[in-house]
Amino acid sequence: MSASATGAAVPVVDARGVGKRYGPTVALADVSLTVHPGESHALVGRNGAGKSTLVSILTGLSKTDTGAVYFGGEPAPSLSKQDAWKQRVACVYQHAMVIPELTVAENLFLNRQSGGRFAIGWSRLRRQSRELLDSWGVGVDVDTPAGELSVEDRQFVEIARALSYGARFIVLDEPTAQLDSQAIERLFERMRQMQDNGVTFLFISHHLHEVYEVCQAVTVLRDARHVLTAPVAEVGRAELVDAMTGEKGGLAVRDAASRDPLAEDAAEVLAVDGLSGDGFAGVSFRLHRGEVIGLAGSNASGKHQVAETVYGLRSPSAGTITLDGERMRPGDIPAALRAGIGCVPRDRHHEGLVLEHSIADNATLSILDRIGPGGIASPRTRHAKATRALADYDIVAAGAEQPVSDLSGGNQQKVVLARALASDPRVVVLINPTAGVDVKSKEALLAVVDRVRAEGKAVLIVSDELDDLRLSDRVLVLRAGRVVAEHRAGWSDGDLVADIEGVQLGD
Numbered sequence: 126m127s128a129s130a131t132g133a134a135v136p137v138v139d140a141r142g143v144g145k146r147y148g149p150t151v152a153l154a155d156v157s158l159t160v161h162p163g164e165s166h167a168l169v170g171r172n173g174a175g176k177s178t179l180v181s182i183l184t185g186l187s188k189t190d191t192g193a194v195y196f197g198g199e200p201a202p203s204l205s206k207q208d209a210w211k212q213r214v215a216c217v218y219q220h221a222m223v224i225p226e227l228t229v230a231e232n233l234f235l236n237r238q239s240g241g242r243f244a245i246g247w248s249r250l251r252r253q254s255r256e257l258l259d260s261w262g263v264g265v266d267v268d269t270p271a272g273e274l275s276v277e278d279r280q281f282v283e284i285a286r287a288l289s290y291g292a293r294f295i296v297l298d299e300p301t302a303q304l305d306s307q308a309i310e311r312l313f314e315r316m317r318q319m320q321d322n323g324v325t326f327l328f329i330s331h332h333l334h335e336v337y338e339v340c341q342a343v344t345v346l347r348d349a350r351h352v353l354t355a356p357v358a359e360v361g362r363a364e365l366v367d368a369m370t371g372e373k374g375g376l377a378v379r380d381a382a383s384r385d386p387l388a389e390d391a392a393e394v395l396a397v398d399g400l401s402g403d404g405f406a407g408v409s410f411r412l413h414r415g416e417v418i419g420l421a422g423s424n425a426s427g428k429h430q431v432a433e434t435v436y437g438l439r440s441p442s443a444g445t446i447t448l449d450g451e452r453m454r455p456g457d458i459p460a461a462l463r464a465g466i467g468c469v470p471r472d473r474h475h476e477g478l479v480l481e482h483s484i485a486d487n488a489t490l491s492i493l494d495r496i497g498p499g500g501i502a503s504p505r506t507r508h509a510k511a512t513r514a515l516a517d518y519d520i521v522a523a524g525a526e527q528p529v530s531d532l533s534g535g536n537q538q539k540v541v542l543a544r545a546l547a548s549d550p551r552v553v554v555l556i557n558p559t560a561g562v563d564v565k566s567k568e569a570l571l572a573v574v575d576r577v578r579a580e581g582k583a584v585l586i587v588s589d590e591l592d593d594l595r596l597s598d599r600v601l602v603l604r605a606g607r608v609v610a611e612h613r614a615g616w617s618d619g620d621l622v623a624d625i626e627g628v629q630l631g632d
Contacts, residue, residue, distance in 0.1 A: 144191035171563030185210035215287030225272025305424035382615035400444035419597035467550035485511035535566025
C-alpha cells in the first residue's frame with residue numbers, strides 16, 4: 126500500500142539496509158534511516174559508529190555496497206549526477222566550505238554566475254543573492270568576503286546556498302562545535318523557522334542536550350549498526366547514552382566535590398597577575414599542585430585567549446605569568462614547554478596534530494630533545510614511546526606507525542593529550558579537551574585528567590562543556606574579558622550558566 130493511500134507523508138529520505146565495507150573494515154552493516162518531512166532528526170553515536178559513512182552515502186559522495194537510498198520515494202540518483210544530488214540534499218560541515226577570498230554572493234552562486242559568454246552579470250548576481258538571503262531571513266551583506274563572516278553567518282550562507290539548488294533536506298554535521306550559547310540558540314530558532322517552511326534536517330552532534338532541545342526524532346548507530354530510532358520525547362538521556370555505548374550507567378564523570386579538598390599547604394605552581402591581552406583584561410589567579418581550575422564563559426568571554434597566553438601562544442599586553450617562582454617569557458611556546466607547561470590546544474586539527482604523520486611522530490614531538498641527541502630520535506625510540514602511549518591512554522589504533530588522520534576524533538584527541546603529558550609537565554593547560562568526541566572517549570580523557578591531578582600536576586581546563594568543568598576545584602567565570610565570578614566544587618548547573626550568561630536566576 127502506498128504512503129498516500131495510508132495518509133502518511135512520503136519520507137524525505139529513506140535508507141534501507143545500507144551496507145558499506147572498506148577492505149576488511151565494516152563501516153556500515155544493514156543500517157536503515159527514515160527522516161520525515163519538516164522534522165529535525167538527530168543522528169548520534171560514538172566516533173567510529175558509522176555516522177560519517179552514512180552521511181557520505183546520503184549526500185552522494187559514496188555508493189552503497191548493499192541496500193538502497195530513496196528521496197521522496199524515488200531512488201537516489203547515480204553518483205555521476207551531482208547536480209541531481211544537490212537538488213535533494215546538502216551537508217553543512219563543522220569546518221566551513223566557503224571560499225574565504227570570495228564574497229558572499231560569489232560563494233552562493235559559485236559556477237552559476239549569470240551573464241553572457243564569459244562575463245559575469247554582477248548586478249544580477251548581487252540581486253539574486255540578496256533575494257535568496259532575504260527569503261530565508263539571513264541578514265548578511267552579499268558583498269562581504271566570506272572569510273570575514275562569523276562562524277554562525279558562514280553556516281547560514283552555506284544553508285542558503287544548499288536551498289538555492291532546491292534541496293530541502295540539510296545535514297548539519299556538528300554545527301554548534303564553534304558557536305557560543307547565544308549563537309547556538311539563534312541557530313536553533315532559525316532551524317525551527319525553516320522547518321515551518323518545509324526544510325528537513327539531519328542533525329549530528331555529540332552534545333546530547335542539543336538533541337533534546339531541537340530534534341523530534343533520534344537514530345543511534347553503534348559499531349556500524351542501527352541500534353535505535355524513536356521520538357526524542359520517548360527516550361531518556363540515560364537510555365540514549367546506553368544505546369550509544371552498549372553499557373548501562375551513562376556518562377561517569379567524577380565531580381571534584383566528591384573527592385578530598387585540596388590540602389591547605391599545597392605548593393603554588395602557577396601565578397597569573399593582572400594579565401591582559403586580546404579579548405581579556407586584569408585576569409589574576411593562583412594554581413597549586415594537585416589543583417584543577419576551570420575557566421568558563423561564552424566564546425567571546427576571553428577564556429580561550431587567557432589559556433593560550435598562559436602556554437605561550439599569545440603575548441600579553443600587560444601582566445605576568447610566574448611558574449614556580451620564575452617569570453615566564455611572554456609569547457614563547459618552546460620556553461613554556463621547557464619550563465614545564467603542557468597543552469592540549471583548542472583545535473586538534475590545525476594546532477594539535479600533524480595529520481599526515483604517524484602516531485609515533487605526533488606523540489613524541491614535544492620530547493624529541495629528550496630522547497635523541499640534537500632533537501633527532503631514532504625510529505625505534507619513537508616507536509617504543511608511542512607504543513607505551515597507546516596502552517597508557519587506551520588509543521585504539523593498528524599500531525604506532527598508523528597516520529593519525531586514520532583515527533577517530535576521540536583517539537586523535539588522546540594522541541594530543543599523550544603528547545602534552547609526555548614531557549611530564551608541572552602545569553597542564555587543556556582547551557576544550559573533549560570537543561567532538563563521543564561519550565566513552567570523553568570519559569577516558571577526563572579520567573586521565575583526574576589521574577594526573579592526583580599525581581600532583583596542576584591543571585587549567587577551559588571548556589564549553591559543563592561535564593569537563595566538574596573536575597575543577599574552582600571555576601572562574603569570564604564575561605567580556607574579565608573574571609566576574611568564582612564557583613567552588615559542587616556548583617549547580619543553573620548558577621554557573623546564569624553567571625556565564627550574565628542573568629539573575631528568578632528574573
